[in-house]
Amino acid sequence: MKSKIIERLRASGGFVSSRDLGAGLGVSRVAVWKHVRKLQELGYRIASGPKGYRLASEPDTLFPWEFPGREERIVHLATTPSTMDVAKELARRGCPAFTVVAADRQTRGRGRLRRVWQSAAGGLYFTVVLRPNLPVPMSARVNVAAAVALARVLRRDYGVEAGLKWPNDVLVHGRKLCGLLSEMEAESDRVAFINIGIGVNVNNRVAGIEPPATSLKALLGRKVARREILRRFLDEFEAGTAAADWDAVIPEWKRFSVTLGRPVRILAGREEIRGVAIDVDEDGGLMLQVPDGSTRKIVYGDCFAED
Numbered sequence: 631m632k633s634k635i636i637e638r639l640r641a642s643g644g645f646v647s648s649r650d651l652g653a654g655l656g657v658s659r660v661a662v663w664k665h666v667r668k669l670q671e672l673g674y675r676i677a678s679g680p681k682g683y684r685l686a687s688e689p690d691t692l693f694p695w696e697f698p699g700r701e702e703r704i705v706h707l708a709t710t711p712s713t714m715d716v717a718k719e720l721a722r723r724g725c726p727a728f729t730v731v732a733a734d735r736q737t738r739g740r741g742r743l744r745r746v747w748q749s750a751a752g753g754l755y756f757t758v759v760l761r762p763n764l765p766v767p768m769s770a771r772v773n774v775a776a777a778v779a780l781a782r783v784l785r786r787d788y789g790v791e792a793g794l795k796w797p798n799d800v801l802v803h804g805r806k807l808c809g810l811l812s813e814m815e816a817e818s819d820r821v822a823f824i825n826i827g828i829g830v831n832v833n834n835r836v837a838g839i840e841p842p843a844t845s846l847k848a849l850l851g852r853k854v855a856r857r858e859i860l861r862r863f864l865d866e867f868e869a870g871t872a873a874a875d876w877d878a879v880i881p882e883w884k885r886f887s888v889t890l891g892r893p894v895r896i897l898a899g900r901e902e903i904r905g906v907a908i909d910v911d912e913d914g915g916l917m918l919q920v921p922d923g924s925t926r927k928i929v930y931g932d933c934f935a936e937d
């Protein structure tokens with residue numbers, strides 16, 4: 631009902647009488663008034679007067695009804711330790727693919743390699759549950775596909791030059807805009823679920839020195855609606871995974887890569903390896919040409935440009 635009221639007010643752009651609203655939705659004027667009150671409490675500014683109701687402004691909150699067609703699969707939390715934990719619980723209990731857990735803030739946001747992911751208000755923090763029909767060794771491609779979908783949306787819809795840094799950061803002009811984290815559980819040798827956690831610096835203050843960070847607001851000079859990014863990303867990612875063309879994912883990643891062809895330094899635990907990043911193989915491993923001329927495959931670690 632809430633989404634229908636919002637849609638009707640949005641479509642009108644002006645005042646809609648409570649009688650018209652009620653008639654359109656098949657409810658009484660009192661019921662309309664109660665829903666409007668609830669929406670106002672949730673941050674929607676709805677003006678009321680003799681001509682009815684008018685939508686003055688909307689909060690950028692990731693309410694399920696802001697995702698038509700996905701309402702049942704969006705879990706929105708104001709604050710949670712980490713969306714990864716909630717998503718894991720839901721996935722273990724059998725939630726459908728493309729269930730999304732989104733939070734306005736996280737108190738224990740996690741990054742790769744056990745790092746903390748600062749999750750201040752204004753950023754976009756979510757985890758998507760996926761259930762691809764894939765053998766475990768191919769599971770890395772799901773994470774890669776998510777990064778590719780995100781880069782596409784950022785380039786096409788926001789005009790930013792999003793590039794992909796191995797293993798899976800989204801950078802713009804050398805600064806980190808988004809990070810991706812994946813967690814997988816398997817049944818025998820098939821993937822049971824893969825949860826992809828994504829943090830996007832949108833309107834939040836950024837933290838991060840290596841690589842330095844940026845936000846969409848800083849890049850575009852204006853605030854950006856988080857729910858619009860999430861909507862667009864989910865559409866892009868779901869269309870990509872529905873095609874299930876997992877062989878196309880790595881070549882796509884390479885198109886957006888800002889790592890390949892460059893001298894890099896890899897920190898993998900205590901080991902430091904220098905070389906030129908020459909390729910990414912089908913498991914998402916980085917192929918590095920090291921100074922003695924041989925090639926090494928790197929499967930995890932941090933990657934720093936050495937220009």
Ligand code: BTN
Nearest residue numbers: 712739740741742756809827829
């Ligand atoms: C990284 O670059 O190290 C990955 C960062 C991933 C952060 C996201 S925010 C939503 C989800 N919940 C978490 O705790 N982490 C991921």
